[in-house]
Amino acid sequence: SYEMTQPLSVSVALGQTTSITCGAYNIGIKNVHWYQQKPGQAPVLVIYRNKKRPSGIPDRFSGSNLGHTATLTISGAQVGDEADYYCQVWDISNVVFGAGTKLTVL
Amino acid sequence: QLQLRESGPGQVKASETLSLTCTASGGYIDLGPSYWGWVRQAPGKGLEWIGNSFYSGTTYYNPSLRSRATISVDTSMNEFYLKLASVTAADTAVYYCARHVAAVGGSEQLDSWGQGILVTVSS
Numbered sequence: 057s058y059e060m061t062q063p064l065s066v067s068v069a070l071g072q073t074t075s076i077t078c079g080a081y082n083i084g085i086k087n088v089h090w091y092q093q094k095p096g097q098a099p100v101l102v103i104y105r106n107k108k109r110p111s112g113i114p115d116r117f118s119g120s121n122l123g124h125t126a127t128l129t130i131s132g133a134q135v136g137d138e139a140d141y142y143c144q145v146w147d148i149s150n151v152v153f154g155a156g157t158k159l160t161v162l
Numbered sequence: 163q164l165q166l167r168e169s170g171p172g173q174v175k176a177s178e179t180l181s182l183t184c185t186a187s188g189g190y191i192d193l194g195p196s197y198w199g200w201v202r203q204a205p206g207k208g209l210e211w212i213g214n215s216f217y218s219g220t221t222y223y224n225p226s227l228r229s230r231a232t233i234s235v236d237t238s239m240n241e242f243y244l245k246l247a248s249v250t251a252a253d254t255a256v257y258y259c260a261r262h263v264a265a266v267g268g269s270e271q272l273d274s275w276g277q278g279i280l281v282t283v284s285s
Binding site: 097100110146154 | 275
């Protein structure tokens with residue numbers, strides 16, 4: 057099965073920029089989607105098809121996908137961005153999620 | 163704005179079948195292009211995809227759950243369902259229903275989610 061690697065945790069100072077990576081073989085040829093999940097809440101789609109933002113998602117969230125790494129970038133991090141972030145792809149008839157990254161805003 | 167809501171028993175006995183319903187409002191589930199599916203999250207763990215179904219019957223399942231999971235859609239009720247047979251304590255989780263955007267060969271992003279329902283498997 058397709059496996060994607062995310063860092064367990066990432067921290068960022070308030071107002072600074074941070075990136076969360078999702079690594080896998082040739083992930084660049086797939087569409088990668090990103091979800092934000094706050095404690096006790098359902099996941100929310102924040103980036104789809106590598107770099108598109110759903111309506112209502114601030115433009116502080118951006119994405120890229122090239123080679124073996126997809127990246128979610130959060131600019132001007134806010135306290136409200138503290139959450140778990142998951143990458144996701146569709147691979148051979150399966151939805152596959154990364155293990156998730158806990159983002160801490162300091 | 164599509165809204166999804168899970169319902170069903172919050173507790174199931176080991177070896178029995180877990181049955182959940184997802185009711186859609188604000189949109190019709192037979193208006194594509196969408197698959198309708200389920201994701202679960204064990205306490206303190208990550209997201210695990212269970213499977214999805216197109217309203218016409220095409221289904222996809224996580225290989226690790228394929229032998230026990232059944233997802234079906236009832237367009238007349240605007241609902242879709244999950245049955246998970248022979249449950250064990252390892253199936254204790256929050257279960258989410260979600261719309262999967264359809265694409266060539268399957269689905270892509272999950273753009274609408276229910277609030278989730280905690281199901282505990284008891285011995």
